[in-house]
Amino acid sequence: MSGPGHGIDWRGLMQAGLHGLGLEPAAFWQLTPVELKIMLGREGLVPPLTRARLAELAAAFPDVKKEQGDGGYRNDAGAASSA
Helix, strand or coil, X not given: CCCCCCCCCHHXXXXXXXXXXXXXXXXXXXXXXHHHHHHCCCCCCCCCCCHHHXXXXXXXXXXXXXXXXXXXXXXXXXHHHHC
């Protein structure tokens, strides 16, 4: 919503909100910057996770078999001690 080293582009934001989105001035000024970003479609620019991307991530970060006693419990006895 603003360039590096620059302030907020109020003229551009007002134009996008009032003319592009057809907001009334009072409604525009009640929005937070995040709400305006969502309305302008700038949130969610991260593409959805595809099968190909999931495969890339799985190859880059493979599951490893944990050794006994390394199951995430605070003690080496694991869940057996709490039963």
